[in-house]
Amino acid sequence: MAPEPGPRTTGAGPTGGLVVRRARTNDIRAIRDLVRPHAESRVLVSKDAVTYYEAVQQFRVAEVGDGSPLLGCGALHVMWEDLAEIRTLAVSPAAKGRGVGSQLLEALMADARELGVQRLFCLTFEVDFFTRHGFETIEGQAVEPEVYAELVRSYDEGVAEFLDLERVKPNTLGNTRMLLTL
Template sequence: MTADPTSPQPPAHEPTASEPTASAPAWAERDFTHRELPGGLIMRRARTSDVTAIRRLVQPMVDARILVAKEAVNYFEGLHEFRLVTDPHADGGERVVGCAALHVLWEDLAEARTVATDPDYRGRGVGRMLMEQLLADAQAIGVQRVFCLTFETRFFTSLGFEQITGTPVSPEVYVELLHSHDENVAEFLDLARVKPNTLGNTRMMKHL
């Protein structure tokens, strides 16, 4: 049976889900939803079923007062901000071994938050790969500066972050940010009410 020459013909080549089309912006190639990493690890966006694993991963850092405790509902509300690194198992399961979230604060400003790596996987570049992806995500959506509050100053310095003092926004934006109920915004503004939770942390910024 021959094909009907009058019927619509499929294109000679259709791009796969991971292949950007010719009209896609340049940054689309870096906006990975599922990315293979060295050592058999995978980077992907978080799903609702990952919240329990994310909370388990960050709990030791919460206990050590490195990260501020959050309720489960806060993780669900901000789930779209998370990138994860997972270690797939032969049986089809996986282990969440790293996480990081990018939270937009203002038109040109975002925060890298909840950056955590499983102790068994430290030294394999998990945190660096997550942060590099978050910085690419920030550029993709038009963010020009990324803030973090951290004990790991050497790590963030290696990524181009620098320590800041004061609040590097205009007085008008400062007033707008005061309306936020997000505790991390209060940390960015260096408000006195969050000082007990951030003692010893360093406020750092990277210009993209």
């Protein structure tokens, strides 16, 4: 088994000294604080604290140095053998436009490659951002019928969004379903 990748640090530039690392349980309150304004404006889905704790191993966070306020967060949720979703990608208003979201996304993409995932899904209002990173808008189903039949059994709302199930449409109107092949 390959060793666990460590934090990724950037040098000089708009995000100089930025560290992207795996989230820890003591980051959950800060992650919720980062997500809260996006959830209130219905850009991101609101989640209970327990959901974040259950998924802490899926998250990466960005900070300038250990102990500094978090500048961003994002999660990689595996959905199937070759498919994962980029979830809860959020950047603090103070860090917008400084490359934090891009660095988080790159780290999550590296995690996906390490896991053997070949395709990444996202449901987003930030179409231009994800397009710059190679994602393309999808229509209809992006999986084979037998995989669809298995995925439809999932209780996970993200899977329902990926499958474009009618029951999630009132919660996701205006979002765009996008996919990237790694």
